Amino acid sequence: MxxxxxxxxxxxxxxxxxxxxxxxxxxxxxAGSADDAGSIVEVEPDVQAEPAASAVPAAVGSERPSRRIGPLGVALAAVILLLACGLPAALVAGLVRAGDPPAPGASAAPPDDPATAAARRLGERMTAELARQSAALLGGDRAGFLAVAEPVAHPDLRRRYAALRALRVTAWQAGANGLPTPVEGRPGEWRLLVEFRYCFVTPDCRTSRVLTGTRWREGERPRLLAVEPSRSAETGTRPWEVSExxxxxxxxxxxxxxxxxxxxxxxxxxxxxxxxxxxxxxxxxxxxxxxxxxxxxxxxxxxxxxxxxxxxxxxxxxxxxxxxxxxxxxxxxxxxxxxxxxxxxxxxxxxxxxxxxxxxxxxxxxxxxxxxxxxxxxxxxxxxxxxxxxxxxxxxxxxxxxxxxxxxxxxxxxxxxxxxxxxxxxxxxxxxxxxxxxxxxxxxxxxxxxxxxxxxxxxxxxxxxxxxxxxxxxxxxxxxx
The missing domain is CATH 1.10.390 (Neutral Protease; domain 2)
Structure with a gap:
């Protein structure tokens, strides 16, 4: 119905x-292959999966490059050279932006205040950890999937990992939805809203999405403390979030x-x-x-x-x-x-x-x-x-x-x-x-x-x-x- x-x-x-x-x-x-017909995969959350090599994403939608090198090509070559010489990426980005002509009628965005800038940097580090976790999930590396988290989160993550692998996850993308915010009454803990996008079985499907809260402990490499079940008004909690x-x-x-x-x-x-x-x-x-x-x-x-x-x-x-x-x-x-x-x-x-x-x-x-x-x-x-x-x-x-x-x-x-x-x-x-x-x-x-x-x-x-x-x-x- x-x-x-x-x-x-x-x-x-x-x-x-x-x-x-x-x-x-x-x-x-x-439509699938004949080899798929009738195959059954049962989740066994307590069985350690054999780690596999982390998948490296291929370029999507790449086109044949032009033989002519224009001003943009020169700028990009300069960026590569500066990075190779050890110049900080943020400074390199600033140099490239400084050489770009301003957009007509555009005004510079106001700089972040110190608290916002710090939250933005923390969010980038959290996103990097989520990217590592995503690669581990797709590569069949359970240890790598758990490595971004504190032990308190491991039981839930083991179950999620087993369910998603059994569902034959073929795409898993995690991106921050906004900046992290401090958890009230818990110094050093932060909450980040994350949008996960996923595919099952079919490698190149249009991804489905789910919005989920995550909690972290602050650090140079932030540590994941919990992944909350999604509660979106549209769909609610997915089975693989809460069940074996x-x-x-x-x-x-x-x-x-x-x-x-x-x-x-x-x-x-x-x-x-x-x-x-x-x-x-x-x-x-x-x-x-x-x-x-x-x-x-x-x-x-x-x-x-x-x-x-x-x-x-x-x-x-x-x-x-x-x-x-x-x-x-x-x-x-x-x-x-x-x-x-x-x-x-x-x-x-x-x-x-x-x-x-x-x-x-x-x-x-x-x-x-x-x-x-x-x-x-x-x-x-x-x-x-x-x-x-x-x-x-x-x-x-x-x-x-x-x-x-x-x-x-x-x-x-x-x-x-x-x-x-x-x-x-x-x-x-x-x-x-x-x-x-x-x-x-x-x-x-x-x-x-x-x-x-x-x-x-x-x-x-x-x-x-x-x-x-x-x-x-x-x-x-x-x-x-």
Whole structure:
């Protein structure tokens, strides 16, 4: 299910069948290799990884250099020579700036006051330590990853390292978000807000981001004391920040859960791979995710991951984490035999079809959820759809408007199931009338381009929305009698 903006909440469970959840879509090019299919990596936090050589980042976007050396080339050559002679870098930078022509109308920035300048220098040293830690993580060097921190931080960092390695982290960038600030009542301790950017499995994906607080002890080489779980309003705490993880990676999906539930990984991976093949067909513009990321949450993790606090009827949800990626969370307590496949198809379709910034609002909830439910049904006959009884009950108190179907967080499960069911039937009618390609084009116009529904209907479907809306509602009523 979707909650409409950065994250989405999942289907309720009615008569043993979860009702679907929504998430947002992301781009992707890498379909993976056959060697990835079905491989399982389990996290063992207490096992020391064999240190590997630190990776050296390659140049990105380099171009063939010009044969001609202009004034800029001469200046750069001078910088290199001065540095080689041992002149301090700060002085060299000042000399180069002094030779540059001033920008028109620009005035020199005021110098930092002494306290700000000291904080800036400290922040640069902290950032250097984070860069060393990032290289160690990507190089498989656990000892190097821990080396920047005091022993008090090691247990948490060992768990984070193991989880990220199991998730096959392929990019990890750490940058300061502002200057460090002193921790009140703790002389010599500082807090630095850090933005981490990461990729899993695929080497060259658009990175996802998470903003996290870190605490340090001041020194020539600052020492990391703690990394706080992120609490961003958009996404909340990531699973790898707070939990040990067991991970399985397939050709199109990554599935992670807790060690207590690791026995379920092989089955979940097979189901996720099958669901991904369906979801890929609903990718808007053909931009399928590089990997669908799925996290299977136990009872405790359901309350912690991504901030918890989901409506009681939620069986699963998807949340956007930046870079066009959506991470899907399944509620282990809400899953029943026979209900996982359609839930996965539903959620992964959200990941394939939704835009990164969320959908326009509650008025288009029916279209977002209806498409995911249609994918979840996967061509089954209408009479096998599990929510028809709930649709029938809903019609007695519904105002007949598709744009009013979005249920409240505290709505009873049967009301939620009925809303999903009406949405499914409305989308199914549009597919029957216009075919899946034109329906997806209509979806793209409304959800991605944010075109008003009436304008999108005229442009894409060639008919007035008022008439089509009434057709959809009439179809729903006819199906349930």
């Amino acid at each position: 979707t909650d409409g903006q950065p994250g989405t909440d999942g289907r309720p469970v009615t008569d043993g069948t979860p009702v679907a959840a929504t998430e947002e879509a992301g781009p992707a090019d890498d 993880l067991a991970v399985a990676v397939g050709r199109r999906t990554l599935v992670a859960t807790t060690p207590a539930l690791r026995k379920e990984l092989p089955g979940l991976l097979a189901q996720a791979e099958a669901a991904a093949r369906v979801a890929d067909t609903y990718a808007v513009g053909g931009r399928t995710p590089d990997r669908y990321r799925i996290f299977h949450a136990g009872r405790g993790e359901w309350q912690r991951w991504y901030g918890g606090g989901r409506p009681k009827w939620t069986g699963g949800y998807a949340v956007t984490v930046g870079g066009g990626h959506h991470e899907v969370v399944l509620n282990a307590d809400g899953l029943v035999p026979g209900g996982v496949d359609d839930l996965l198809r539903h959620e992964l379709t959200h990941a394939a079809s939704l835009p990164e910034r969320g959908y326009p609002g509650k008025g288009t909830w029916w279209l977002v959820e209806g498409l995911a439910e249609y994918a979840g049904a996967d061509g089954e006959p209408i009479d096998r759809y599990a929510g028809l009884d709930e649709v029938r009950r809903l019609l007695g108190g519904w105002d007949g408007r598709l744009d009013s179907l979005s249920p409240a967080d505290d709505a009873p499960a049967d009301r939620v199931s009925g809303s999903y069911g009406v949405s499914y039937l409305a989308v199914r009618h549009l597919v029957d009338r216009f075919g899946p390609e034109r329906l997806l084009a209509f979806f793209a116009a409304v959800v991605h381009e944010r075109t008003p529904v009436d304008q999108a209907a005229e442009r894409v479907l060639g008919e007035p929305w008022s008439a089509l809306h009434d057709e959809c509602v009439g179809y729903v009523r006819a199906v349930v009698g």
